[in-house]
Amino acid sequence: MSHLLAYAKWLESESIDWWHFPERESERCLVRFRGALIQSRASGECAPSTTSQRMSSVVRYYKWLKNKGLISPDWPMWKDKIIGVKITNSFGLEHTLRVSSTDLAIPNRTIAGAIKLEDGLLPLSAKGMKEVLTLADTEASEELSLMLRIGFFTGLRLGSITDLKVSTLQNATIIPNVGLKTLSVGPGARPPVATKFDVTGSVPIPQELIDTLLNYAISTRRLQRQALAAPEDQDTLFLTRFGNTYSGANSRAVNVEMHRFRNNGVELGVKFLRGFHFHRTRATYATEIMKVALNFMSVSDSIQFVKEACLHKDESTTMKYIKFIENNKTMKEASDAFTHAFMGLMGGDKDV
Numbered sequence: 001m002s003h004l005l006a007y008a009k010w011l012e013s014e015s016i017d018w019w020h021f022p023e024r025e026s027e028r029c030l031v032r033f034r035g036a037l038i039q040s041r042a043s044g045e046c047a048p049s050t051t052s053q054r055m056s057s058v059v060r061y062y063k064w065l066k067n068k069g070l071i072s073p074d075w076p077m078w079k080d081k082i083i084g085v086k087i088t089n090s091f092g093l094e095h096t097l098r099v100s101s102t103d104l105a106i107p108n109r110t111i112a113g114a115i116k117l118e119d120g121l122l123p124l125s126a127k128g129m130k131e132v133l134t135l136a137d138t139e140a141s142e143e144l145s146l147m148l149r150i151g152f153f154t155g156l157r158l159g160s161i162t163d164l165k166v167s168t169l170q171n172a173t174i175i176p177n178v179g180l181k182t183l184s185v186g187p188g189a190r191p192p193v194a195t196k197f198d199v200t201g202s203v204p205i206p207q208e209l210i211d212t213l214l215n216y217a218i219s220t221r222r223l224q225r226q227a228l229a230a231p232e233d234q235d236t237l238f239l240t241r242f243g244n245t246y247s248g249a250n251s252r253a254v255n256v257e258m259h260r261f262r263n264n265g266v267e268l269g270v271k272f273l274r275g276f277h278f279h280r281t282r283a284t285y286a287t288e289i290m291k292v293a294l295n296f297m298s299v300s301d302s303i304q305f306v307k308e309a310c311l312h313k314d315e316s317t318t319m320k321y322i323k324f325i326e327n328n329k330t331m332k333e334a335s336d337a338f339t340h341a342f343m344g345l346m347g348g349d350k351d352v
Helices: 001-015 029-043 048-067 126-139 142-154 164-169 207-217 220-228 253-265 280-296 298-308 313-352
Strands: 080-088 095-100 174-175 178-186 201-206
Touching: 001 029, 001 048, 029 048, 048 174, 126 142, 126 280, 142 207, 142 253, 142 280, 164 178, 164 207, 178 207, 201 207, 201 280, 201 298, 207 220, 280 298, 298 313
Parallel strands: none
Antiparallel strands: 080 095, 174 178, 178 201
16 A cells, blocks of 8 residues: 555645546656656665566556446556566476566666665765755754754664653763763663664764753653653653654654655755655765774774664675775766866867
């Protein structure tokens, strides 16, 4: 259902009817949605697998409507085609299955030349992060603004951020002489904080951010929400205006506000918000902390440091950030060399 919901939101944002199938193929709702999905894959907003599944789900929905007689079979929605899928059995024998498909199908294809970080998302630049946070202070709720700061400066996933307790902040351990503390998270922490794969560990956090969050914890705004919360939820840092946590039935609340915030930002001309998803805060944090670590540690020590700071399950995930940074550096050097050569040629043209 999440794929159909995404399609419905896209139709609404583009002011297109779901039955819009004019003669001109490029204007049909499904063709335009396919183009939007491919663009979101290219920008890193959607993983290639998600892009393929989303288009497939929407086409299946229209096929169901067609079979039930709810839409006309004469509408020019897509062209059917038969493709061959090669399968090799346990004996090494290969045979081809004929599978029906449509010309709207999007192959699950990795973007050429791209190094995929966690969930296939790309980090923001330091400038982009600053613009997003500055806008969040005026265009987002106080809760979302603080969540974004936690994401950018600790790398915690949204599921962990929404499960943070006030006690988690109060129990933070000081790292001497560096202006940082560490938060204990995971099922083994006291109090426990949800983490992916139930990894228990300690996450560095700036002292200034801790102070900001503790001030929020005793603010009138949060205390009013706490007064409405169930006894077991009163220590949870972030609560909705009805006193509920942002997990469970309310887990989509943050995504809904993120969608609204992103659209407002794009309208205001903040280009970094185009294709921005909350998880990109984590990719940004991991990339920036890896850059810093590589300046002061060996590669092996940097990998271990970032692995622990980001609670990565294994080093292969952390290694992607090394490769991403190296790739970007190489591309920048190549770009600078090309620009220099190009400007030289342009200058030469003027002299002729």
